[in-house]
Amino acid sequence: MSSAELTSAPAEWKLPSQRKVGMICLITTESALFSIFVVAYLFYLGKNLNGPYPHEVLHFPWWGSAALFGSSATVMFAEKAMHLRKWGHFFFWWAFTMALGAYFIYFTAAEWVHLIYHEDLTVQTNVFGSTFYALVGLHASHVIIGLVLLGIVFIAGLRGKIHPDHFEHVEMVSWYWHFVDAIWVVVLLVVYIIGVQTWS
Amino acid sequence: MSAHGTTTTADQEPYEFPPLERPGEEKGSLTAVIQNLVFTVDHKKLGLMYIGSGLLFFVVAGIMATLIRWQLFFPQHTFLEPDVFNRFFTMHGTAMVFLVGMPILFGFANYLVPIMIGTRDMAFPRLNAFGFWVFLFSGLFLFFSYLGAPGLYDAGSAPDVGWFAYSPLTAKPFSRGHSTDYWTLSILLNGIGSISTAVNILVTIFCLRCKGMTLGKMPLFVWMFIVVAFLVIIAMPPLSAAQIMLTLDRYLDAKFFDTQAGGSAVLWQHFFWIFGHPEVYILIIPGFAIASEIIPVFSRKPIFGYPIMVAATVSIAFISLGVWAHHMFTVGMTSLGNTFFALSTMIIAVPTGIKIFNWIGTMYGGKIRLELPMLFCIAFLFQFLIAGLTGVMLAVVPFDWQLSDSYFVVAHFHYVLIGALLYTFFAGFYYWYPKAFGRMLDVKLGHWHFWLFTIGFHVTFFPQHISGFLGMPRRIFTYEADRGWEIWNQISTIGVIFQVAGVLFFVYNLIYSYFKGKEAGDDPWDAWTLEWATTSPPPEYNFDEIPEVRSRRPLWDKKHPEDPDWKFE
Helix, strand or coil, X not given: CCHHHHHCCCCXXXXXXXXXXXXXXXXXXXXXXXXXXXXXXXXXXXXXXXXCCHHHHCCCCHHHHHHHHHHHHHHHHHHHHHHCCCHHHHHHHHHXXXXXXXXXXXXXXXXXXXXXXXXXXXXXCCHHXXXXXXXXXXXXXXXXXXXXXXXXXXXXXXXXXXXXXXHHHHHHHHHHHHHHHHHHHHHHHHHHHHHHHCXX | CXXXXXXXXXXXXXXXXXXXXXXXXXXXXHHHHHHHHHHCCCHHHHHHHHHHHHHHHHHHHHHHHHHHHHHCCCCCCCCCCHHHHHHHHHXXXXXXXXXXXXXXXXXXXXHHHHHHCCCCCCCCHHHHHHHHHHHHHHHHHHHHHHHHCCCCCCCCCCCCCCCCCCCCCCCCCCCCCXXXXXXXXXXXXXXXXXXXXXXXXXXXXXXXXXXXXXHHXXXXXXXXXXXXXXXXXXXXXXXXXXXXXXXHHHHHCCCCCCHHHCCCHHHHHHHHHHHHHHHHHHHHHHHHHHHHHHHHHHHCXXXXXXXXXXXXXXXXXXXXXXCHHHHCHHHCCCHHHHHHHHHHHHHCHHHHHHHHHHHHHHHCCXXXXXXXXXXXXXHHHHHHHHHHHHHHHHHCHHHHHHHCCEHHXXXXXXXXXXXXXXXXXXXXXXXXXXXXXXXXXXXXXXXXXXXXXXXXXXXXXXXXXXXXXXXXXXXXXXCXXXXXXXXXXXXXXXXXXXXXXXXXXXXXXXXXXXXXXXXCCCCCCCCCCHHHHCCCCCCCCCCCCCCECCCCCHHHHHHCCCCCHHHCC
């Protein structure tokens, strides 16, 4: 290689986007947080000293899950519409996403009311109750944070504040939303499939 | 929809900032100083604030340690009540890890990383300020427990459950009042601050390097802080999760760690040490980072084996995530568990040994200048070696069964945290103080500091290996005279006098040199990384012009245009 090649400065200097790297870090650290609650849930499976037991009281949350998984698709449509600057479509899909997320929260709340008042399962009842409410509650609280973020974007959009410079901000909110969805896959698997199969 | 996205930035007038005029902003007034500190988002000021508050907590926790040593000077001594003693070792341990080690390392990262990679600030300056203030609040909150924790129940004051707060000591029946809650919530907050700062460091390094600084051309300091920040975002959340569970147990009567309801006290230990062992590397890798900058400069040679150093750091981080249960050999695990964790612990000595060889390789054949930063680094090499050797000894399971929870362990980790970490921090202070304040730290006072502290350190902690062998358990508030522990405890306490004297010289030096120190100039050590390319202290924007680099030693290239590094890398 000639020295002339070496002396010439790199032609292009591109570094990754701060928001994307920041969001990846946030998702990594949140995953580490969730993994401990998941481990606690799995560790305590079958260690209940008294009822109620998971298979007696838990029902597979079809509607809630459908809503949450569906919202991952709608937020994607919204993003696509944003990039095409079809604002009508954007608002429609974004609001749809928020409605699905809100329905998921309503569904979880209804499930909890049922468990608390009809099945007598609280955080104090047994290790199943403690780990269940901690894990599902942690996820639900993330859905609520996601809803707040979605709401902020929605209001900013209504006030005409979504500038092409902000597309990446919106994209990050949808990344977060997808992450919350992905966590739900794990929770479903651990709590409503593996947990229910383990007798006691 | 025309309301959206119609304005473009191109045709906007450049925004003129109005002059800042706030009440009390006359320069030098107390309000102005406080406003300056509270409102700042400058990475250099925040870095110094991190270090300053870390040193403040260091003094408080150090005084606690001194009182602990005085209590242990005589057998059957009644200087400290047993419950006061328990609070002191708990607060000493918690403060030294979370309020001294962590903030000082974040302080170094905050101050140096942006300058070393040639940028103007951290990626998220406001998040940076948030991280600092949350940390400071968590520290004040922890110490407020001395006043606040008795609460309405009039039971307990500061936390007294030990820094790893084993269950069931933390359960309501055994820890009445609010002391454990103060501990839990303070650590939870501290974790939030640490994680936000770690995310900030990662984003800064990945997204803001100056032109030409590829990952392979970053100073090793920056590389090692990538690893530290990564460990923080992976290892802190388990601690936060455990604290959330503990809070649920204490406030909502959950059963996580309640053995009578099927909960598990051992699970707390696992969760704590899944955090706790990587934490040791979170603390010590910054020490490696500082040594990797100082040793080459004072040996007048580039670092030996740069890529291997990076690889060793990354593998230390990776292995450190799988060694946690070596803290739990006495709990009674399966032989498979014991074997796995003993082996993984021993394996981690390999990359660590590689590092030590690389530092020695850097010094070998170099033109060594025995300035103060180098002195501390050389002491670090020796002391860290001793710490590592006792570490490998403790990894041998039957050996650990004998010596777990004895003073041998106390000696081991004080050799790590003082002999290695604190020594590199001191080295870093002597090395970068001229950059931060424009004046050199006084050499004579520095030598007093170094020799007093080194003598004191070894006199204090070396005998603890022996009292550990003789069976003295840690955390006992007193002991009988006929155990043969007396002489070792007395030597140990005498050493503290030298350490305290050394620290006094250091603190005096920090203040004295701020006013009377020799002018440093931009590059007092004839060093090679970018922080020495700007003025001392650096302007708020760090560089007039963002630099461009072609090699790992940009300042060498600048000073030796006839023989630049980039020809050989």
